Amino acid sequence: MLVAAAVCPCPPLLVPEVAAGAAPELDALRDACADAVGVLSASRPDLLVAVGPADVPGRVPFPAGARGSFRPFGVAMDVRLGMAADSGGGANDLRALPPSLAVAAWLLRDWKAGPLEGLGVGEQLAPDRCAAAGRDIAASAGRVALLVMGDGSACRSVKAPGYLDERAEGFDAAVGAALAAADIEALAGLDAELAQQLQAAGRAPWQLLAGAARGTGLGGQLLYEAAPYGVGYVVAAWS
Numbered sequence: 001m002l003v004a005a006a007v008c009p010c011p012p013l014l015v016p017e018v019a020a021g022a023a024p025e026l027d028a029l030r031d032a033c034a035d036a037v038g039v040l041s042a043s044r045p046d047l048l049v050a051v052g053p054a055d056v057p058g059r060v061p062f063p064a065g066a067r068g069s070f071r072p073f074g075v076a077m078d079v080r081l082g083m084a085a086d087s088g089g090g091a092n093d094l095r096a097l098p099p100s101l102a103v104a105a106w107l108l109r110d111w112k113a114g115p116l117e118g119l120g121v122g123e124q125l126a127p128d129r130c131a132a133a134g135r136d137i138a139a140s141a142g143r144v145a146l147l148v149m150g151d152g153s154a155c156r157s158v159k160a161p162g163y164l165d166e167r168a169e170g171f172d173a174a175v176g177a178a179l180a181a182a183d184i185e186a187l188a189g190l191d192a193e194l195a196q197q198l199q200a201a202g203r204a205p206w207q208l209l210a211g212a213a214r215g216t217g218l219g220g221q222l223l224y225e226a227a228p229y230g231v232g233y234v235v236a237a238w239s
Helices: 016-042 099-107 127-138 168-180 184-188 192-197 203-213
Strands: 002-008 047-054 059-062 067-069 078-080 116-122 144-149 220-226 233-238
Touching (some): 002 016, 002 203, 016 099, 016 144, 016 220, 047 099, 099 116, 144 203, 168 203, 168 220
Parallel strands (some): 002 144, 047 144
């Protein structure tokens, strides 16, 4: 059963070494993510699952210790899921973590609250399949926590990766309101086609969360909402 969830964005810039000179600009976002992860730890889960968008057709699991890297972003820094950066040991898995889960691994570098694993979900995964994946995760242990990685629209300004789209602000506002209220129906009802047009990579993970949380009665708290660099970032905690 799902007992807690943290929702965080997944730009590699969240990692200070990647952001370099621009790192202070996202300090408030990093602090909010740390607070959200703290909610997960306090929930005393039997299992933590980090979920993030990935370039896969469906869903792909990653064990604790799976490796990720920020080398594609110009930084000689590696991470392992559930372990400190550049540490040894753990699973020798041939699949590299997708960028979203590499950021999750960085957020969880000090995790000591119990077993964890990762799950990459395809950005094209249909809403009903996202919900089914969430139900499967929620049923996989007595007390399950989720770290849900995903960005909002990438179309909030003319300098955004997807340029300016007048629909983006309303889409992000609806997502923020749904996460703040732990509104499962609103998340489940997100328009997958619109999310794709707005380059909102978090849609599938958010709808997986909706499936996992159904019937739990969890409440939500919004910890951060802004659009630096023209991309919608939101941090929320459910408990």
